[in-house]
């Protein structure tokens with residue numbers, strides 16, 4: 001038998017695997033007690049890694065695995081830490097880590113059914129389940145991609161083929177009137193990449209001003225649509241957001257759906273973050289209305305707590321994905337002739353070879369079921385509300401916004417409320433400094449939002465490890481750092 005330097009015997013694999021899982025279990029046990037991050041500088045990270053070139057000879061795999069874990073343990077930012085509140089990055093379901101080991105071991109190529117029979121069917125089932133969770137109509141389906149950006153882009157490319165006809169794929173867009181996308185000013189930056197990469201250019205985006213709750217102003221949307229149509233432009237899609245990145249704002253999706261229908265325009269919802277909250281029994285109608293969309297992007301690696309990467313797009317008529325992406329070269333097998341044929345996923349997105357992302361999502365969905373997700377998401381929402389209330393109740397803090405599981409607030413100090421407007425610039429600088437200090441100290445990790453020129457501290461809870469004491473800790477920490485940076489003696493703070 002051929003002996004390869006890269007292969008491991010089943011016995012070696014077993015021994016190494018057990019050793020590895022023991023180390024990872026230890027890492028998971030220690031992580032909540034340690035800092036969110038050690039805050040090491042770039043030089044430290046590079047020094048620890050070393051600058052040597054590609055090794056000429058191989059090394060012992062056990063030593064390599066140990067070294068990899070040690071490097072990552074010592075120089076990490078733990079988004080699964082109970083006091084990580086940054087961006088929109090969730091704690092990862094541990095079953096997802098185990099699923100990744102299975103997925104890599106069976107190494108299915110989910111680009112085509114022939115290469116991955118069970119994995120293909122598991123992905124299709126996962127997509128049906130997510131569609132069902134969101135309340136999308138029977139027959140909806142979709143495809144897993146790397147994340148929200150790709151999911152949203154796949155939706156725009158699909159909308160393009162529907163709005164302009166699939167002939168657009170041969171002709172390109174060069175002889176068309178100006179194409180338009182409609183999105184609120186709070187839309188995530190994916191929309192710029194989508195406009196750019198679909199050839200219509202970022203100038204095609206009509207940025208609709210948000211209202212005073214950061215939601216798309218539907219009056220302004222109607223005006224823009226009418227103006228553009230009168231000028232002979234072609235509206236491609238209306239884009240609603242279900243949970244904006246800055247404040248968790250939800251556009252009035254029901255009304256957007258009605259406007260899209262009136263104008264015969266594709267309606268896409270970016271629910272990368274917020275869509276899973278539609279399963280809550282008390283979800284607002286504006287959010288539940290995402291089921292009226294032609295396409296919805298949702299990130300299992302956010303509020304379904306899958307380890308990175310897992311985004312997906314759910315389409316009301318999934319065969320439209322094929323209209324947008326399918327080619328049939330002679331070196332690929334013919335489709336299976338069946339009444340309900342399997343999906344050839346390479347025809348459903350820009351990707352060709354595809355990993356088995358579905359497994360980690362599929363297993364987590366089953367580990368806790370719909371009721372488990374309802375509970376975890378409801379708890380995240382309640383904790384964000386708690387944080388907002390604590391900020392509102394504190395003399396030295398000012399609560400700003402609360403949307404889904406995102407709370408924003410700022411440190412204002414013990415001074416008079418009336419002076420805050422004049423101190424805007426000073427408070428902006430102070431709050432940025434508070435955030436940076438907290439990020440480097442690693443006791444609790446926040447990021448920021450800017451609303452109407454006001455710099456705010458921002459906490460997003462998509463984390464099944466966060467509890468009430470972690471919420472209280474972040475409030476205490478902001479006040480402590482705020483006082484320290486404003487030169488208020490810590491002793492005075494301790495006495496209070």
Ligand SMILES: *Cc1c(COP(=O)(O)O)cnc(C)c1O
Nearest residue numbers: 088147148149188245272273299
């Ligand atoms: C996170 C996010 C995105 C981008 O998703 P990625 O998974 O980071 O590519 C897009 N839109 C919204 C609303 C998001 O929260």
